[in-house]
Amino acid sequence: MNNNLISSEELSNAVLPHNLGNFENIFHSANSEHYRNAINTTTDLVQEFLSRNKKPFSGIEAKEMKEKVQQIDLDQKLSTYDELLAEVDDIYVKHATAFHLPQYVAHLNCPIVIPALAGEILVSAINSSQDTYDQSAGGTFMERKLIDWTAKQIGYDVNDSDGVFTAGGSQSNLMGLVMMRDCFSQKRYNHNIKMDGLSPEAGRFRIFVSDKSHFSNLKNASIMGLGEKSIIKVPTDDRFRMDISLLKKYIKREEQLGNIPIGIVATAGTTDFGNVDPLEDIADIAEQYNIWMHVDAAYGCALLLSEKYRDLLNGIERADSVTIDYHKSFFQPISSSAFIVKNKRELLILKHHADYLNPKEMDEEEIPAQINKSITQSTRRFDALKLWFTLRMMGKEQLAEYTDTVIDLTKDTASMISEDPDFEILSDSDLSVLVFRYIRSDIEDTNALNLFIKMKLFYSGEILVASTKVNGNFYLKFTLLNPITTTEDIHQILTTIKKHGKDFNTEK
Template sequence: MTAIQEKTDFKHLFLTNSSIENYESQMNHAMNSVTAIMTSRFPYSGHSPLDVKVGIERAFPEFQPMIKQNHQAVFEKLAHSIAANTIHVSHPACAAHLHCPPMISGLAAEVIISGLNQSMDSWDQSGAATMVEQYVMNGLCKMFQLPKGDGVMTSGGTQSNLMGLLLAREKAAAKLWGWNIKKQGLPREHYRLKILCSEVAHFSVQQAASILGLGEDAVVLVKADKKYRMCMEDLASCIGLLKQQGDLPFALIGTAGTTDFGSIDPLDEMSKLAKAHDLWFHADAAYGGGLVLSDTKKQRLAGIEQADSITVDFHKMFYQPISCGAFLVKDRDSFSFIKHHADYLNPIEDEDDDIPNLVSKSIQTTRRFDALKPFLSFQLVGQNEWAEMIDHTMEVTQKTYEVLRKDPEFAVYHQPELSTVVFRYIGTGMLSKEKLNQLNYHIREILLKNGEVVMARTKVGGEACLKFTFLNPLTTIKDVQTIISKMKEIGDYESRRLQDEQN
């Protein structure tokens, strides 16, 4: 028999005791690619999408070269063509979206997560990592006062909101018709099922309704008041009207931090109304959940402990690297609605032997060990310091609101409840609504093209607006005043140009 010659020179490609030197070398190159952009004066390079695309294609003309490339050369090209053209999220002038600067502790955790490469679906793929995730869930349930609760890590708010409505739908079908959607599919009467949320709630509510087979029309939008919180009178009216029409409201979504306005719905009142009408109450605290860490601000979340399920994002006000979310339930037995058993993964016998397989309470199978990020950060950053960061950020937001409100060249649309400010540059007031819309978008585009400021845009009542989203504890009111001065300078120049066009 001819001996089979085995190729054994792959060890340098994988992390083993014989490849540690290569691992450290590539990790150092990777760190240099990241730290290089930390010296940038601006939050973005200013390059256009086309310029960035062309630059990457020039640096890497072949998707998969036949012959391996030199490590140092590849990482240098990566640093110049990719890293240098990403958004510097830790820069004080990066204030566009709910996109936080990551804590160094979270970045350190990412190194461990990738190196260990645990898969969180089953105990035999994760070991202690499973226990860490459960430890984090237990701690979160204690924070949000859910003594009989449980949770699971998710990719973020969109997935968590989907899970909340999935459980709500399953429970409603079982209670109303004795129907098991998991096994039998949607019942004939499913078109009567309705979800209620604020008109300024996150779009993922409609997205979830679509995915769950109920359709976007199943979502009933309740009016928001002048502070962009859910109007309780309109909520009661909507519930009454739905029942009168023969519809079946089954879920109510309360938002603790809307994307644009940072508004927090009256969660306590909503929880009582949900209980009175037997509705599943889901609290979307993806944005505002971090207030639970602040003794001076946590009262704004009053009533969240009554929610049947809660969305929490660690990659927002908890300052963890993306992605890092959590989904909590008040009653741990609620996860039974989505439990599936696979003999190769989470057999029933494992439950009898108290072997934890987290896939039993997730809609994902393979998952990263993301719980290590908040776990390590909670150990390395004290709650007092965390609370100070949140309080500081909200103080900067309030000061920004006051500066803009007192400036006649700006119109502000709300008083901040969290850390966003929606406003509009109006200048001297000589431009039409259409021209003002153009002007506000121009201001944002010019600042981005210059690489100086990354800020967001939105619309309120058809009016183009600008938005600050402050999630960076390093941003000061002085930084904001510098940005405002730049906006006014651009606004003055552009408004004169547009006024000439208008005339």
């Protein structure tokens, strides 16, 4: 051993300054105590948020909230973290929605698991970028392994499939539609849209979705230059799932009009009803017409882990691509999503080279670059680490148990609502969404009655429910994603809804 070699600690002390002066806010070993104090002080505020919140919302009105924020002079810096956190507490934390409480039954915001929060600390501090190996190293292969793991849950051959983490379901759906359009154009017309732009035929491309599918399909079609006219909405059946007989008719109708079917988007878990389109039937039709099948499983991906309810996704393994939102159904902090393709060779359509990132001469087997699979992100957070923490500490089975619990709760809740003469429920749910309304025989305007109830709940902050419109009528909506919520909690929420409903005449 060479005794002239200095230790890594001595080397660090030799080349790194102990006092960074005006650079004391830089994340650096010389400022580690500053970092620790800042994190610990902020964690104290998080603990306070947990301990003092007894209802999901403060009830503050938007006008007051806006005035609070506008009073802040951003050009005047604060002196201490105590001052900063007191300010942020006043204008944010005290009024932040508490998704973890059982009284929050509104939107697709899941409570989050602690291992993922631990992972978030590393994600933010180390700040890796997932676009190239030299910026992420192990993160590249960890993300790839999680993509393979997810593909296996879908039922894909992991040797043939691939994918990438994304910012959310809308972005993943955009990738699905871009792949659908470009692969179809390449195979049918030998036309490369990436290089040559839209072909003359593209104005007649048609994509079929259910009329309860996510709005991102319309926005994405517009972004892609196909226009919203390219999205053909197929009516749904009595459970608000794509009607297969009408899908066949709509495809034939578009062909007769001279238009060109290029793909179908199936929804595995609709936002308003939590139901899954008949995936096997849709796969049959996609194969019959030799067109792309994309499954938007942003919400329903949780079923992939469940032995009890996994059969609801039968047929998803036949899709060409799938959207996954871990931050909806895997109890992950925002953002944590993925786009998965059955045939990894199709992803070459998205590949672009930049000499400073992924030059053509780079051997991707030796030095992989995730940017080759991304459509709109180069710099990209290592969000996969949060899921890694979760799986390694909790395992697939515990996540599945959480999912089964909320689906079982939803079934019990549907029974409670159906059996109560004060309520009218529209449909049961494959997942955990229930659309219903409070009714009174002496009130003709049921829409106004339920809107009144929703706003009373919102501004009291005691309970947060969502709402939607079906055939022009206003409905209340439960989205149940919290495994801690009990039937007793639901009973109390329904009792409170009825209380406000009975007050409608005197307070409206």
